[in-house]
Amino acid sequence: MNLDVVFSGVGGQGVVVLSDIYCEAAMLDGFDVAKAEIHGMAQRGGSIVAYARIGAKVESPLIETGKADAIVGFEILETARALPMLKQHGTVIVNKKYIPPNCMVAGAKPKKAEDLMALVRAKALVHEVDGIGIAQKLGNLLVVNTILLGALSALPEIPVKTVSFEQAIAGKIKEKYVNLNLKAFQLGRESVLMS
Numbered sequence: 001m002n003l004d005v006v007f008s009g010v011g012g013q014g015v016v017v018l019s020d021i022y023c024e025a026a027m028l029d030g031f032d033v034a035k036a037e038i039h040g041m042a043q044r045g046g047s048i049v050a051y052a053r054i055g056a057k058v059e060s061p062l063i064e065t066g067k068a069d070a071i072v073g074f075e076i077l078e079t080a081r082a083l084p085m086l087k088q089h090g091t092v093i094v095n096k097k098y099i100p101p102n103c104m105v106a107g108a109k110p111k112k113a114e115d116l117m118a119l120v121r122a123k124a125l126v127h128e129v130d131g132i133g134i135a136q137k138l139g140n141l142l143v144v145n146t147i148l149l150g151a152l153s154a155l156p157e158i159p160v161k162t163v164s165f166e167q168a169i170a171g172k173i174k175e176k177y178v179n180l181n182l183k184a185f186q187l188g189r190e191s192v193l194m195s
Helices: 015-028 076-085 113-123 131-138 141-153 162-172 175-193
Strands: 003-010 032-038 047-055 068-073 086-095 125-129
Touching: 003 015, 003 076, 015 032, 015 047, 015 141, 015 162, 047 076, 068 076, 068 141, 076 086, 076 113, 086 113, 086 141, 113 125, 125 141, 125 175, 131 141, 131 175, 141 162, 141 175, 162 175
Parallel strands: 003 068, 068 086, 086 125
Antiparallel strands: 003 047, 032 047
16 A cells, blocks of 8 residues: 655745655665655745655556645645645644745735635644744754654654654765754654644
């Protein structure tokens, strides 16, 4: 059986790095892995989505609409945009940050963060993670993606071992930041395990 995860955010948040580490950890555990990314206007703060599929044998990297087991949302709006990808009773990990859209149709009003979260909660089992707050405590806002990876790793449906995630982090992150990222990963795990 395959496990399909969608990572959704905006350019510059570390979506691709996070999906790479997730896939590397799965490969260390012997899973077949397929990955795809949709960048759009990511370099200008636009949407970026990465698909990661793991299992005994994975044929294609793309995930069908309504088939994802989990969504990892780097912020609330992009999480809501990714919702159609989620299967019924799927799981969402969402960073409690809201980035209003940087372009709108004339006269349109952006949705409020609370309204978007209500949509997400109505569709899924939701784990809200204060990625920014945890990162601030660690003194580095660049570890939000590793915090979200830790939260994802704590889900019961994720079959990848914690030690494999830690090895993948150590292999993908610059050496001077490895310990910081391992701490961020652990705090992300705890944010789900304690909830």
